[in-house]
Amino acid sequence: MSDTPKPEEILSRSHTPPKTGWMDTPINIRPGMYCYASNPKSVDYVGLPYPRQWNPMEDDWNLPENWKEIIFEGMRDRLDRFRSFKVFMDICVRCGACADKCHFFIGTGDPKNMPVLRAELIRSVYRNDFTRFGKIFGKMAGARPMTLDVLKEWWYYLFQCTECRRCSVFCPYGIDTAEITIIGRELLNLLGLNIDWIATPVANCYRTGNHLGIQPHAYKDMIDFFCEDIEEITGVLPKPSLNRKGAEILFITPSGDVFADPGTYTAMGYLILFDFLEKKYGLDITWSTYASEGGNFGFFTSHETMKRLNAKMYAEAKRLGVKWILGGECGHMWRVINQYMDTMNGPADHLEVPVSPITGTRFENAASTRMVHITEFLSDLIYHDKLDLDPSRNDHLKVTFHDSCNPARGMGLLDEPRYVIQSVCKNFYEMPSNTIREQTFCCGSGAGLNAGEDMELRLSGGLPRANAVRHVHEKHGVNMLACICAIDRAVLPPLMEYWVPEVDVTGICEMVGNALNLPGQKKRTTDLRSEDLPGMEEEEDADE
Amino acid sequence: MKLESVLVKKQTAIVKKWFDLVVDTYPADTSRFLKRQKDPFANPVGSTTLEGLKAIFTDLMGELEPESAMGHIDPIIRIRAVQNFTPGQATGFVLSLKKIVRDQLGDDAGDPERRKELEAFDARVDQLCLIAFDVFVKCREKIFQIQATEQRNRFFKAFERAGLVSEIPEKETDSGKSDLTQ
Structure with missing residues (x-):
């Protein structure tokens, strides 16, 4: 019953969503839209890092203390190793050709499922910490600092991408958003943040x-x-x-x-x-x-x-x-x-x-x-x-x-x-x-x-x-x-x-x-x- | 002129406003896409919603036939039942038709005769809203039923067919007794 809304809550609800920009729209992890967190036994069995119990619905995801450092190191390493990742981080002009091609965007109506926006979740952090332009101009340059909410957003939306690559068919630059998801999931795995339907x-x-x-x-x-x-x-x-x-x-x-x-x-x-x-x-x-x-x-x-x-x-x-x-x-x-x-x-x-x-x-x-x-x-x-x-x-x-x-x-x-x-x-x-x-x-x-x-x-x-x-x-x-x-x-x-x-x-x-x-x-x-x-x-x- | 005749004349404008209102329950970026993209396969949500609203509007022009109304509102609600809406948000757009119609009628809505007709119209909209809610609940139940069935069938069926599951022997079921009690 704890999930049942109070009468005043219902009355105060608007049927028109707020018109905030995507960076200012907070994440709302909704049951039915995510898969359960990985079983630590499974994570441990294949020697992946930070096996532990955690629950996406709880505030504390039991992250290692230096989780930001791990993410940044992971990004740096992958930007060096995968030229595709580096290029895909840099060349998107946000033309929007891919925006309405994703089945998850079409079906859920959630703008953060537009491939361009899903990639921006990572790209914004990349700009902030890996480009001079982003370091100087910040939000104006589409940059934002890494925070716990951003990490949660990554997890929620990178596991709302099936890596199907339909969006890449329409990208004039040939950006393969699936590869961004692949790297994004790799980064999450550095913190033990997989889903059990994959980990087990x-x-x-x-x-x-x-x-x-x-x-x-x-x-x-x-x-x-x-x-x-x-x-x-x-x-x-x-x-x-x-x-x-x-x-x-x-x-x-x-x-x-x-x-x-x-x-x-x-x-x-x-x-x-x-x-x-x-x-x-x-x-x-x-x-x-x-x-x-x-x-x-x-x-x-x-x-x-x-x-x-x-x-x-x-x-x-x-x-x-x-x-x-x-x-x-x-x-x-x-x-x-x-x-x-x-x-x-x-x-x-x-x-x-x-x-x-x-x-x-x-x-x-x-x-x-x-x-x-x-x-x-x-x-x-x-x-x-x-x-x-x-x-x-x-x-x-x-x-x-x-x-x-x-x-x-x-x-x-x-x-x-x-x-x-x-x-x-x-x-x-x-x-x-x-x-x-x-x-x-x-x-x-x-x-x-x-x-x-x-x-x-x-x-x-x-x-x-x-x-x-x-x-x-x-x-x-x-x-x-x-x-x-x-x-x-x-x-x-x-x-x-x-x-x-x-x-x-x-x-x-x-x-x-x-x-x-x-x-x-x-x-x-x-x-x-x-x-x-x-x-x-x-x-x-x-x-x- | 009878209310229905007036509404039929204004049908295009009313349905457009209604459609805009439904679509504006989505975030702004999504709403723009839903209004702009006309290809029904590139934009199933927008096209299903528009087609559904047109048909429902016609249903409301006379005595409401529940089966027909249910058939027309089902595709819209079926979509909203899997999206990020509360039950009220998923079905509430039906009620907003009352205001749209009044806005379209302007001063004419205040006419005593018209008010009587509008009351009858409102009652049909209310009835439609209840139908929408029924459909919503039916869809949600379907989702849970699919979930439960999938869990059960996923592997059990195959194991069962392969004889890897030890079942209660036939005769026990028939007699209702186990071997131990015989």
Whole structure:
């Protein structure tokens, strides 16, 4: 009851917000908009500084006494090490091109979620303490001193950015605000100010190889279970291998595919695909219970943590002696792979430039990383007519495609997913052009913000995406939202439930699994979710 | 001329003022954007609000059909229910229509006949406000329900399907007794 406002409080409230400048508008940390503070055990496990209990809603965040010094040293170090950070601090002219492009600004209506303003939170301190101009002219030059309130503002708003990079598409200077968020979060981590939805997956990943802390036997149990389910549905029991030395290809996918619905159906799609390719063309592929996580929440913590967690991909590939790596449907995993992995943990000289053993296609785009995306691999197979597909099993679906931010903007993967979808389903409708491809709107829950306690942030941040989905639902009757990211598959269902409840969510490989004919299969009457395939039962009756 | 006819004639001006007032419940920088950007996909909040207000205004021109009014006000309230508004701030814009209408009528609002018509109009606005509040509560309940369901489903469902969760055997549920008591 302590939160219930008093009558006089209600009466005195104005419905028009104060017209103060952003520097003078105090921070209001609102439940529903932030994620819980990191568990000290998790922070400690990976050796990050200042593990302790703290609560964002309390005045005292139990900061180390010299916290300002730590921040300034951290900034100085990063300004030296990352030229991008230095340039991005200096060159913004505040033209406002990015201002209205952020899904969090559009959805929450909070001006501090304009990318330019979110960056100004840090830039103002940079000006104050690192530029002569700011030191002399102070507030007139957009500078302000670092205070506890400023630090809290950093924490609140840097964890209201999904690092999706939509704003960077519109910046005439090419400023990547996501990189500012990345550095900002790194600075906060110097003070132990992470969120638990990131810190604990990081610790788990470091310990068992995946975000959930799943041990190898449980991972294997889940894969076995999927195979049994596939047998029930198709009459064919796939026999995948795990941790098999000498395999040609290592397959790595986010653990969400193995442990969280509806990603699990995507995992079943992979298993069906690999079984088909193995029986028909002798595909030699193995899964790993050690490299059991494609995702990398270290990316949302610090460059060093990202590197440590990513290292297992090449290490496992080396241990097993594979030639190259195939990667599943994940979002930020691909940004890490495409933009960082080679520099951080390469060169992967123990691997070869990926060549499809079935079509002979050499994946030049992966010549350096030695890792191919599943939809690239699939597109090549479909293009060469190597799959036996029956798209009619997806006839009841009217599909649209949500470009996941990282594959779209972080690696330019735009056409392959669409090619695969349209090969396995005849009903495909695009959302409006300013909401897809390079301009895709984020799901609103990426970069470690897919916790439960920040649901209002997620639902408001996801509004622009949901709004475009609603449009194609109303115009074309779209009932399925396809995506290629494990976080999307986890967070889009609740987003749809709130904004467009008639639309469900699927991974692309789930649709492939439904369409793909397995040699020796029985009559398929249900999809991978064990739901009846409309029309297929009637066909059965007619046969009788 | 009947009040409704006058209001229909002034509809564009009234809805614009109403829209401005709703949008001004956001901070100034946001409000400018919401008014300026016309693309419904770049500005879902502004366009949803404007379209909703237009439809609701039409609803208010006769006996209020609760279902229709609810359908039109839902998209606006659904957005405000996840934003930084108290319940009063999220729904209060409905009541402000009374003042906007009076301002538009000018001296005519003081006419005794007109006042009677306005009373009836006000009653419909009040009814609409209650509908808005119902929608707000429904949305908030939905948010909490989504939160609760997500927590439960996140991993439990997958574990359950994989048989990694030990469930109460079927026969115990059927008989209502445990093995120990049999």
